[in-house]
Every structure is written in C-alpha cells, then in structure tokens.
Amino acid sequence: MQQQDWNALSDDEFRGIFREWVDANCPSHLRFMRKQRPVFDEVAEWYHALAEKGWLSPVWPQEHGGMGLDAAKHIVYVEEWARLGCPRIPDHGIGLTGPLLIEFGTDEQKANFLPKILSGEHVWCQGYSEPNAGSDLASLRTSAVSDGDDYIVNGQKIWTTLAHCANWILLLVRTTKDDNKRQNGITVMLVDMTTPGVVVRPIANLRGEADFCEVFFENVRVPAKNVVGAVDQGWALAKSVLGHERIFLGAPSRPEYALKRLEMLAEDRGAFDDPAFRSRYARLLLDLNDLGSAFEKFAKILREGGQLGAEVSVLKIFCSELYQRITEETLAVAGEEARYYDDLPVGDNEVDAMNLYLDSRAPTIFGGSNEIQRNILAKAVLRLP
Template identity: 75%
Template sequence: MSTQQDWNALSDEEFRRIFRDWVEENCPKELRFMRKQRPLFDEVAVWYHNLARKGWLAPVWPQAYGGMGLNPSKHIIYVEEWARMGCPRIPDHGIGLVGPLLLQYGSEEQKQHFLPRIISGEHVWCQGYSEPNSGSDLASLKTSAVREGDEFVVNGQKIWTTLAHCANWVLLLVRTKRVEGKRQEGISVLLADLRTPGVTIRPIPNLREEADFCEVFFDNVRVPVANLVGEVDKGWTLAKSVLGHERIFLGAPARPEYALTRLEALAEATGAFEDKAFLSRYAKHRLDVYDLGSAFERFAKVLRAGGDLEADVSVLKIFNTELYQRITEEMLEIAGEDARFEDDLDAGEIQVDAMNLFLDSRAPAIFGGSNEIQRNILAKAVLNLPG
C-alpha cells in the first residue's frame, strides 16, 4: 500500500531518518552492496516491488502518478542514503528517463498508459541513444524512422544499450528527416516495444564477463505513430532534457567512498599502513574524497535552491571517476599477487572485492559522456577556449 505524504514538509534530518529506517527493514540483506553493479530485473525484483508498494520507487515523479514528489533537496538525500546503505541499483531507465520525459512532454494518453506499467514492473525500459560512430557525437545518429500511415518503420542499429536483454521497451532516438546544416534537427523520440518483429538484441560481455551492454538491431520495425513523444523532428531538446541532472549524480561520491573503506580494510590486513610511502598516498586519497564531497555539496546546494546547473558541473564527473580509478588501483598495488583473483580477499572481518572494484571503475569514465568530452565542455563553456 503506497504512502501519500508531503515528504518535502519534513526536515531533511527527519526525512533521512525515515528513509534509512524503512530501507533497513525492507531492502533484503543479501542484495546490499552487490558485486554486480547492474543487476538484471529478476535479480532485484523483490526490492523493486517493495519500493513500488511503498510509493517510493519514483522519487521525483508527482504522487498523482505513483511517485514521491520529492524536491531536489530530498531527492539528493534519497540518492545519498541509497548509496550509503548499499541498496542495489534497479533497472531504472523507466523511472529516471522515460517517466520524466513523459511527465514533461508526453500526451495524457501516454502518461496514463506507460507510467503505471513502469511502476508495476510490467514494462522494463532501456535507452536507445548511442550508435556505432554516434556516441558522444550523438547528433550524427543514422537510425531512421520513415512514416507509413499510422506507423513509423525503423531501421538501424543502437549500441552500448544497457540491459536491453532484460528490457521489453526502449526509449529510441531516431532520424525522421535528413537535413543540411544543423544535425540536431530532424531527430525524433519514439517509444518502441522490443518484442516487435524485426528487433534483434545481442549482449556484449564486459571485462567481468557480465553482459551489461547490448547491440540492438532494427530491421523494418513498425512503431505506432501514437508512440511519438512530442513533435516529429523536434526530439533533440527532449532527448537532452532527460539527461539534465545526470552529471551531478554521476559525480556523487558514493563509489569512491565505498572503495576507500575497502582500501582501508585491505591495508589493515596486509600491514600496508606501516609503509610510509603508502601512508602518504592513502592520505591523498582520503583528502581527495573529502574534496569530492565538498564539491558535490556545492552543486547540490544549487539544486536545493531551485537553480540550474551550469557547464562547470562536468568537473564533478571527471573528479569522481578518476578518483575511483586511483583508489581501486591502489588496492591492487597493496594486494600484490593476490590481486589477480576475482574472488574476494580476506581483510579481517570483511571481504574486499579488489579486482571487481578495479574493473568496475573503468566504465564510469566513459559512460554518461566520456571524460574527454567533459573536458571539452569545460574548455569551451567555462574557460572560453577555441573549439
């Protein structure tokens, strides 16, 4: 039974306490701090449905559509406590991308049809944006959608589509008109059923031999015109809007903080703290984690005050992802020859998944806009350097 309450009327401290207490009782212990960063829907379905029954699955959706209606301040607390308590990531493209897109740009019929099915878990979504040779340069995408009567016929390929193999719907960016000049024109947003004839999904194993990503091929796939979001050829603004606050949450300090606790445990177990050289490096890592937390808080204050984030938020993702890599590299350094094992290493009362964290730290510097692209954004939009 969902709980209808004005969560924003509570103090931040009270909301944080209520959220932590509920999570402690309702998030299964065996799902906390999962080794797998991107579990499949079936693996975390019990947690997904617990959140849905409570009405806490969609933190920023209006309560009228099954969400919590949180303001930016409370949403940041939700994200912080979720990470600190080790809650598993759920397949969240429907919650974080499709829902906000439909709430802002969708028709009432689309909202009434799709939003309840996201909350129930009947529809599990993925995001069809990137293509071969159209990743960071997304406006160069080539997947086409040609209208025939009441349908669009879609042909093309998407790649790095996260968890497509356990999804049944895709938020699809397509080209509906060839244009000269500005490539952002002529792009549209479609909602496509992955069970439609002509769709082929091929998983792509990662370094840990897990299939987080997929290739998705579209061969004369028919999508109803009713599944067009917004206006035809005007989808670029919509596509960008769903990623508006992504960079601040990609810069949240949870991963480096967790990695640092594992580094500390491993150092205690191996006697590394007796080494002055290691102690010096460890002190720098700890100070960097503190600095990252301060930087995150600075941008979070802007959101809490109802402001919009500027281009300088890109520095947060760079700082976060590269710090995560440095800490996990330090783990392998002090683990020595044991670092080759993918199994957890004994570190006193806990186990340290050193190699797993090291491999996990490679991807965040690429997804969500690679760090090279983030540096270009800072150079052009903040430092006013020539392009």
C-alpha cells in the first residue's frame, strides 16, 4: 500500500481529499445512522473499505498500517467524519488496544494482534468499569492470580460497550493489593472472550438497544504472555493511551446535528412564530457557537504541538449539557408527536426527536461523568481544596 505523509498537506488539502473519498466510498444507507453504536456486522463493509484504503486507524504509525496523523490532522479527520455522517465503527481495537500495544506491547503481541484489528478478525471491547469502580476506577477488584504460565481471573465488569459482539477484551485487573495507593497493583491483560468462564449479559438501554453489557469472569485462564507492559504497572498504561482523544468528548458534532434537527422541526411546525421559542433557540445557537470557539481554542493548542491540560474537561461538560438542552427543546416543539422514538415527518425529511433525546442522556455519564469533570476543574484548575 502506497504511503503518503498526510501531515505535510495543509488542513484544507487533507480535508478535501478525505471528503472526496468518503463521498465516493461510504455507503449512503450508513450515513447519519440513528443507531449511535452499531455492531460490527452492521458496518462491516465500511470498516473493510477503510482498512483497504489504509484509513481505518488514523493515529497509528504507518509502519503498523495506520495513517500516522498528528493531532491537527486527526481533528480534521474526526470533524469530516461527523460532518459527512459516517457511521461509528467498533473502535476499541483501533483507539485503545492498538495504541496501547504499539507503545507498550512486545514484538510478538504487535505481530499477532495489530493485523487482526485491521482485518476485523478481532473485535475488541474495553473492560474497565466495575459495579463499585466506575468513575473511581482505581478501586477495581477483578483479580488475576498467577498460576504457572497463566493467570486465573475472577470478577465482574459492567457498562462494557458492545461486549456481546466482541471476541477480545482489554482488561484491567488487580494483581496486587496496595493499601497505601490503590492505583498500584493494577495490570493490563488481553483476554480472549471465547475462553471458558467468560459470560456476557447485555443491558438494554432507554431505547431498547443493548449497547452495554455485564461481563463475568469465573476462573478464566489467561496466558501470562497476554499481559501488556509490566505486572502491577497497568494504571499508567491505561491512562497513557487517552492522549489528545480527550478533546473529542467535547467535539460539537452531536449538538450541531441536534440543532439542525430542531431547526427543521421548528420551521415545519411554525415554532419560529413564537417569540419565546425564538429567544430559547437564539440562546442555544449562541451556546453552540461558543462551544465551537472553545473547541477550536483547544484544537489550536494541539495543532501547535502543545499538550492539553485539565481545563479541557470544560469542553465535555459544555458539549454534553448543551446536547441535552437542544434535544429537550426539540421534544417541546414535537409535543405528543415525539412518542417513543418514531421519526417525525418534516417535509421530505424526518426528525428522530425522541431518539436524540434518549441518546443525549448518556454523554454526561460516559468518558468520566460530568461530576468527575467538575471535580477535576475544581482541583486542577481552580485549586480548590
């Protein structure tokens, strides 16, 4: 596959190339999917098209099959992806497992796992949160005990996204108990989910979809060669792969999409004739413009080679809560028509008012709840006790 230094292009050049290729290759029936988290089989043709082009893993180095994008070009990639309505693909292997192995994995692990992520043979999920260790992840209790060439894993994970259609899980386990600092004694493992003792139970969400799952481990044998990095040093590894991806939790794409739907519905239903609605709409529009400006401020830091500080947490709070306010206003305009999550006819288009409202409930929780983000801002930025 011919390689190109995408970072040498201007942002506008790269944006144009990416947009043209997506327009020609992303199936129309997959654009702007209602389902925010489709399973692999639903988007396999798009996944394989990206892999064949070499555009599946934007930030992996090119020698490992990625595009090698720097932070600036990655932002363009993500912006255009959202603007063009590309469906989300199962991306834990691309965004989490792959980068972790590239930085910390053995040569054997890289040779074995990276190509299978790109081919789609391995579909990954992320085994971090537990019933009593979500936002406070350091209190996790799933244990791994050394037994010869294996570890024996016992415990439970919860809110594991798309675990029911994954065949591998990137797992955080406790290998040593340290009463002085809970972050010590945590280890990263790669676990085959077809191993005896792994049980997955889907959890239906408000929309009746099973995005999340519980995963149980009962005396699961994991080869010691599947440990990534040093035993007991997994906390640093787990944090290291987040990198500049934190900014994308505050990308304005979701509220932008929602506001366009609100505009369509309000225009069709005559809501703009109401001065009170116009006032509420104006506030939402101005807030969206402010979010875009804030996002661009942090993006500029990355484009100039800087590092994001704790203050980036404000983006996630602002974005997720604005998304909720927009979808709440959409429901108010739709009224009784918004029953469940049926599409509402708007001229030649449709608006999924209830579907967007239900989807907006989750972002204030995932990726570190907004309460946790506020604590980060209070401690690290405002220096409050």
